[in-house]
Amino acid sequence: MILIIHAHPYPSRSRAGAALLNAVADLPDVKIHSLYQRYPDFDIDVAAEQAATIQARLVVWLTPLYWYSVPALMKHWIDSVLSDGFAFSTATQAQALTAEAGRQLCTKRCLWAVTTGGSEYAYSAAGKHEKPFAAFVAPLEQTARFCGMEWLPPHVVQDAHGLSDAALVEVGAKFRAALIAAAASC
Numbered sequence: 001m002i003l004i005i006h007a008h009p010y011p012s013r014s015r016a017g018a019a020l021l022n023a024v025a026d027l028p029d030v031k032i033h034s035l036y037q038r039y040p041d042f043d044i045d046v047a048a049e050q051a052a053t054i055q056a057r058l059v060v061w062l063t064p065l066y067w068y069s070v071p072a073l074m075k076h077w078i079d080s081v082l083s084d085g086f087a088f089s090t091a092t093q094a095q096a097l098t099a100e101a102g103r104q105l106c107t108k109r110c111l112w113a114v115t116t117g118g119s120e121y122a123y124s125a126a127g128k129h130e131k132p133f134a135a136f137v138a139p140l141e142q143t144a145r146f147c148g149m150e151w152l153p154p155h156v157v158q159d160a161h162g163l164s165d166a167a168l169v170e171v172g173a174k175f176r177a178a179l180i181a182a183a184a185s186c
């Protein structure tokens, strides 16, 4: 199963993220958790999210880029779902209750599918973000790695507001192909 954790605070205004989501929604074995619809009060059902995550081979975080990071509810999902004893363990070997404690995400793959307002040029030394997009990935990448997940190269859609309707269709098709490839090699 591919679990897509979709976090967009204004889904009805989303163009780029919506194009990505719509392009893969009908794939077999895809399950979509749109966090802002599920948890408008930020009261995440941690047990349900953890259970869904355990079922997945590939976990996709599908978000717009907000201040070089993810929207608040995506961060809250990470803070609450990737908990001690589930996604990692601070217990010593002797204290660990079971061999699985803190290892529920090991061997799963993690893909960040992210849309940015900034263009490729904006993410260059001469551009307004001054650094390549890759320079902003480390905290999320290390979060996944810390939990034992295999981190895939992010699927980035840049210049989101400049994309025509035709370009959005192309972007969606590329994402669909990328997801099928990522899931096939799991």
Ligand SMILES: Cc1cc2nc3c(=O)[nH]c(=O)nc-3n(C[C@H](O)[C@H](O)[C@H](O)COP(=O)(O)O)c2cc1C
Pocket: 008, 013, 014, 015, 016, 017, 018, 063, 064, 065, 066, 067, 068, 069, 115, 116, 117, 118, 119, 160, 161
């Ligand atoms: C609060 C906020 C913060 C944002 N921060 C960034 C940013 O750091 N870098 C960037 O390139 N775009 C930034 N953007 C633009 C969004 O990434 C862009 O609107 C979004 O990816 C477009 O996707 P959508 O059509 O699915 O909404 C920000 C937008 C908002 C509302």
